Amino acid sequence: MDFIGGKLLQVVIAIAIFAAVIGIIMLVVDRAPKSVKDRVTVAGFLAPAAILMLVGLVYPAVRTSMLAFTDASGQGNGFDNFVWMFTQPEALATLRNTVIWTVLVPLLSTSFGLAYAVFIDKARGERVLKSLVFMPMAISFVGAGIIWKLVYDYRGPGIEQTGVINFIRAALGMDPKQFLLDAPENTLFLIIVMVWIQTGFAMVILSAAIKGVPVELIEAARLDGANAWQQFRNVTVPGIRGALVVVLTTITIATLKVFDIVRTMTAGNYDTSVVANEMYTQAFRAGEPGRGAALALILFLMVLPIVVYNARVLRKQREIH
Amino acid sequence: MKKTKYLLPVAAAGVLALTLSACSGNSGGGSASTASNDCSAYDTYGKHDGKTVSVYSTIVDVEATNLEESWAQFEKCTGITVKYEGSKEFETQIGVRAQSGTAPDVAIFPQPGLLATQARAGYLKPAPKTVSDLVDKNWSPDWKKYGTVDGKFYAAPMLANVKGYVWYSPKTFKDKGWQVPKTWDEMMDLTKKIAADKTMKPWCAGFESGEATGWPGTDWIEDVVLRAEGPEVYDKWITHQIPFNDPKIVNSFNKVGDILLNPDYVNGGFGDPRSILSTAFAQAGQPVLDGQCAMHHQASFQAANWPAGTNVAEDGDVWAFMTPPVDESKGTAITGGGESVGAYKDTPEVQAYLAFMASADFANNRVKLGGAISANKGLDPNNAQSALDKQSIKLLQDPKTVFRFDGSDLMPSAVGSNSFWKGIVAWINGSSAQQVTDSIESSWPKS
Numbered sequence: 058m059d060f061i062g063g064k065l066l067q068v069v070i071a072i073a074i075f076a077a078v079i080g081i082i083m084l085v086v087d088r089a090p091k092s093v094k095d096r097v098t099v100a101g102f103l104a105p106a107a108i109l110m111l112v113g114l115v116y117p118a119v120r121t122s123m124l125a126f127t128d129a130s131g132q133g134n135g136f137d138n139f140v141w142m143f144t145q146p147e148a149l150a151t152l153r154n155t156v157i158w159t160v161l162v163p164l165l166s167t168s169f170g171l172a173y174a175v176f177i178d179k180a181r182g183e184r185v186l187k188s189l190v191f192m193p194m195a196i197s198f199v200g201a202g203i204i205w206k207l208v209y210d211y212r213g214p215g216i217e218q219t220g221v222i223n224f225i226r227a228a229l230g231m232d233p234k235q236f237l238l239d240a241p242e243n244t245l246f247l248i249i250v251m252v253w254i255q256t257g258f259a260m261v262i263l264s265a266a267i268k269g270v271p272v273e274l275i276e277a278a279r280l281d282g283a284n285a286w287q288q289f290r291n292v293t294v295p296g297i298r299g300a301l302v303v304v305l306t307t308i309t310i311a312t313l314k315v316f317d318i319v320r321t322m323t324a325g326n327y328d329t330s331v332v333a334n335e336m337y338t339q340a341f342r343a344g345e346p347g348r349g350a351a352l353a354l355i356l357f358l359m360v361l362p363i364v365v366y367n368a369r370v371l372r373k374q375r376e377i378h
Numbered sequence: 379m380k381k382t383k384y385l386l387p388v389a390a391a392g393v394l395a396l397t398l399s400a401c402s403g404n405s406g407g408g409s410a411s412t413a414s415n416d417c418s419a420y421d422t423y424g425k426h427d428g429k430t431v432s433v434y435s436t437i438v439d440v441e442a443t444n445l446e447e448s449w450a451q452f453e454k455c456t457g458i459t460v461k462y463e464g465s466k467e468f469e470t471q472i473g474v475r476a477q478s479g480t481a482p483d484v485a486i487f488p489q490p491g492l493l494a495t496q497a498r499a500g501y502l503k504p505a506p507k508t509v510s511d512l513v514d515k516n517w518s519p520d521w522k523k524y525g526t527v528d529g530k531f532y533a534a535p536m537l538a539n540v541k542g543y544v545w546y547s548p549k550t551f552k553d554k555g556w557q558v559p560k561t562w563d564e565m566m567d568l569t570k571k572i573a574a575d576k577t578m579k580p581w582c583a584g585f586e587s588g589e590a591t592g593w594p595g596t597d598w599i600e601d602v603v604l605r606a607e608g609p610e611v612y613d614k615w616i617t618h619q620i621p622f623n624d625p626k627i628v629n630s631f632n633k634v635g636d637i638l639l640n641p642d643y644v645n646g647g648f649g650d651p652r653s654i655l656s657t658a659f660a661q662a663g664q665p666v667l668d669g670q671c672a673m674h675h676q677a678s679f680q681a682a683n684w685p686a687g688t689n690v691a692e693d694g695d696v697w698a699f700m701t702p703p704v705d706e707s708k709g710t711a712i713t714g715g716g717e718s719v720g721a722y723k724d725t726p727e728v729q730a731y732l733a734f735m736a737s738a739d740f741a742n743n744r745v746k747l748g749g750a751i752s753a754n755k756g757l758d759p760n761n762a763q764s765a766l767d768k769q770s771i772k773l774l775q776d777p778k779t780v781f782r783f784d785g786s787d788l789m790p791s792a793v794g795s796n797s798f799w800k801g802i803v804a805w806i807n808g809s810s811a812q813q814v815t816d817s818i819e820s821s822w823p824k825s
Contacts (some may be wrong), residue, residue: 129792129823130498147800211656213649238652238807263397324589326655326803341473342589343796344495345823 071266076107085160118357124350138351150328151335151352154244155313155359158251158331165252165303170259170304175289178267190259198254202321207248209236240328247329250318255311259304266300267293299374306367313360332356338366420455423521425458429727434472435486435717438464441749448744452734458727466588469795476501481722483732486536489718489787491794492525496720497527503724505531505732512736516754520658524783525718528540533718534736537744538753541713541784542601542769543698547666549784550578556672562605562704564567566636569643572672577645582671583654584662585802590795594659595802596786597637598675600632604711606704609780616785618822622793630632631811638806646671654806666696673700677715678770682749691765696765700773705814712773715787716753745771790823797821 082101089097128134142148172192177186193201210220214232216225223233236246270293278292294301316333323329325338332352340349437445453460463482465471469492476482476496484516487493496502505513507523513522513534525533542567554575572580576691585594603676604612608627614620615627637643638651638704642652647665654662660683663674667688680698681690688748689695703711719735721728734740745751748763753774760769775777786794801814 143822206464211649211653213645213653216647216649234650234657238655320589324591326591326800327807337470338589338796341470343792343821344473344790345792346477 059352065119077292121350121353124346125354127347127350129345129347133282134347141348142351142355147330148335151325151330151332152355154329155332157244159309159312159359160250161245161248162251162255162315163249163308165300166255166308167259167263168303169252169256170261170282171301173256173264174260174264174267175293178264187260192255193254194261196254198251198315198317199321200252201250202318205253206237206322209246211235235325237329238327242328243323243327247318247322250322251312251315255308259308262300262304263297266297280331299370302367302370306363309363310360315362332359379550412498415456417451418453419739420734423452423730426459426725426727426730429457429725430459431463431484431727431731432461432463432482433731434463434465434468434475434482434486436464436466436468436488437486437717438466442765444707444744444747446742447747449731449734451743452731452740456727456730458731460731466794469590472496476722483723483725483728484719485546486717487533489791490718490783490789491786491788491793493525493533493718493720494527494624494772495791496718497530501722502532502720503722505533505721506729508634508729509732509736512733516736516738516741516756517794518521518564518753518755520783521716522716522782524716524788525720531683533720534732536717536719536735537741537750538680538714538716538774539751539820540773541597541715542701543676543678544681544701545663545666545676545680545696545698546672547669547695548693548697549695550669550672557703558699561702561706563635564703568674569637573586573642578669579642579644579664579671579713581644581673581675582646582648582657582662582665583644583675584648584657584659585654585806586656590799591655592799592802593786594676594808595634595654596798597677597784598634599630599802600713600782600785601675601701601703602633603785604625604713604780604782606630606633607627608708609711609782612782612785614790618789622819622822623812628811628815631805631815634710635805635811638735652807655803663696678751679749681764681766707780708782710773710776711782713782713784714774715784774808792821792823793818 078121081283082105085102086094086098108230125138126135142152165324173190177183180186181183191314196204207219208221209223210218211233212218212220214227218227218233220233220236221353222236233261237243274292274296275288278288283291314333315331316337319325319329319331319334320337325331333356336352336356338349339352392802405425424487435445443720446460447464449460452458462778468485469489472485472492473485474494476499481501485496487496493502503691510531513525513531517535521535522531525531525535531753532704546558550556555571556568556572557564559568569580572578583594585592587593600612601616603626607615607630611620611626615622615624638654644651645657647670648654648657648662659676663680663683664685665671665674666674667684675682678698684690684696693699700710700712719732721732738754741752741754741757742761745757745761745767746763748767751757751762751767751774755775757771758767759771759775762771774781786798788799797818801818804817805811805814
């Protein structure tokens with residue numbers, strides 16, 4: 058109990074310090090002479106965030122970039138880590154897998170999510186149908202990985218199967234399959250897990266966007282004699298373009314960083330490793346922080362254009378409205 | 379919608395309560411159930427009332443409870459609270475924590491290679507002289523070497539385990555008229571005989587261990603390198619004086635592959651040879667009890683992996699023989715492992731704790747609780763709780779035994795806890811021994 062008390066006390070003290078700092082800033086800003094008041098106000102309220110950004114984001118980014126050009130003992134080694142990354146078969150497989158992930162997961166999740174959202178739109182029991190698909194979203198990636206590992210579980214022919222899919226295969230008279238061991242299709246079996254999680258997210262956002270498409274437009278299209286597919290292609294999709302971009306880019310970024318699913322299901326073995334997983338393995342398990350940092354840098358460069366694109370689309374939309 | 383108004387605070391309070399109780403878990407230190415009031419043996423460690431020492435290691439579950447129990451009296455007499463935390467992710471997390479400045483006071487390293495990485499990075503404090511003297515007194519120079527990095531002594535050995543046992547069911551062997559093999563060739567003959575008998579597979583194996591998948595395979599390879607090529611080659615191999623893809627090492631892979639890659643010889647109760655990779659190492663021995671396989675290669679700690687109530691004895695449900703020598707005239711060679719206790723701080727209470735962990739008192743306390751052994755010379759073999767532990771201690775203390783520390787634990791971590799594990803996985807999954815050893819060789823750090 059005294060332990061809990063200690064923790065609570067720490068929390069209370071931390072909140073008090075936070076409140077005091079904010080209070081002092083407000084006081085100083087308020088007392089500033091009128092002529093420079095605006096500038097002091099802006100600086101006063103931006104400074105804490107800016108400092109935290111510097112300490113928590115800019116500094117680590119710079120340090121990681123520097124680390125990417127050192128070897129295990131901390132000595133500079135030029136571009137060796139990048140040479141390693143683009144020449145070693147193991148590291149190349151990692152890059153290849155990441156590309157496969159980032160192409161397939163956003164496409165599949167968004168298509169499934171969109172199709173589902175369209176089909177259940179205004180259907181009976183829509184809320185129940187929605188929550189069914191949305192539920193995997195509530196499960197952590199690690200949890201999902203463990204669930205699917207059990208689904209893919211393998212026992213030899215003639216032995217009672219413990220995995221769901223191999224159980225069904227056995228019932229149909231097929232040989233059991235080592236889903237997670239057979240490269241290259243095992244990467245696809247991992248991707249299914251991510252799609253399973255992300256479809257719900259895509260569905261919820263897109264469903265909301267579809268409901269935002271003006272009814273008049275759809276009615277006008279119907280009066281013009283458009284069939285369901287034409288209505289969907291020419292009215293619904295253009296109407297939800299903004300939401301589609303957000304969904305696609307968000308899922309792409311999440312996919313580029315995928316780590317937990319790979320780590321819990323195969324730990325990157327059997328040619329299934331991805332950049333984020335390899336970065337962690339190299340930096341912390343193999344004792345090669347330089348290689349880990351180099352991978353982190355590549356990951357950053359891969360994510361950057363998507364973030365920029367996302368921000369630009371969002372800004373454009375705001376300008377229109 | 380009115381409901382949510384009071385539901386939200388209730389839910390928030392619930393979450394808060396859960397978080398707090400999760401934080402408070404396991405913070406009280408070891409139970410003091412066996413602690414007595416006699417503190418005379420603990421006078422040397424001094425009084426440190428109200429001080430805490432945080433300890434982090436790979437040891438979890440029952441073994442963690444026993445570990446905490448074995449220093450309960452030390453806590454009581456010195457006033458030190460030992461805050462223990464065990465994690466199966468230790469090997470990776472200790473690096474993360476040291477780099478982020480949240481290192482524990484003391485870490486119990488299962489691998490000298492990992493210890494060396496941490497020491498060279500400048501995170502670890504050299505061991506105090508009292509600890510160094512205790513280690514000189516209680517262990518052979520070989521063991522002290524495992525805690526020494528670049529000539530500086532950092533960590534005292536703690537417990538030990540003996541690797542390379544082959545577990546079998548004495549009853550099955552008796553019923554079938556099979557003999558415990560004395561040489562590698564006899565073992566292969568027996569394997570052939572069991573396979574021909576067709577009632578069960580000769581071997582079962584499992585290498586799945588989360589992100590560490592593959593490590594039980596490194597034990598197999600090390601056992602064979604030591605037995606087939608001798609201790610000199612073994613020492614050269616682990617220190618990279620001969621390359622990892624030396625023909626002698628490739629031969630050892632193939633010798634193990636004769637068993638593990640043969641679908642007629644493995645994998646009882648689980649499927650084809652590749653099912654070794656998807657079978658958790660702790661469950662892999664189970665089919666020995668179910669009569670689906672005859673033998674299972676695993677270290678002495680397998681005794682704890684059998685289901686509760688299994689009688690581990692020469693005439694019980696399961697028993698083990700040491701992986702036999704290739705050439706009987708060369709005597710017994712065994713591989714084994716052990717933990718080293720290293721410190722990230724050098725406060726007086728940490729030094730007192732280190733001294734206690736290096737003492738014979740700790741070794742005797744812990745071994746009495748069962749399921750553990752130590753190479754500490756001050757350990758009384760009669761304190762061992764099982765016949766197997768007694769046998770293992772005798773093997774460790776016998777001067778005629780050729781003992782070598784687990785090779786992958788001594789190699790640099792880029793190999794020992796990364797490419798060697800991955801190599802074993804690729805090898806069982808179909809790559810050739812030559813391909814795998816070439817790839818491991820290329821991952822050996824250049825400096």
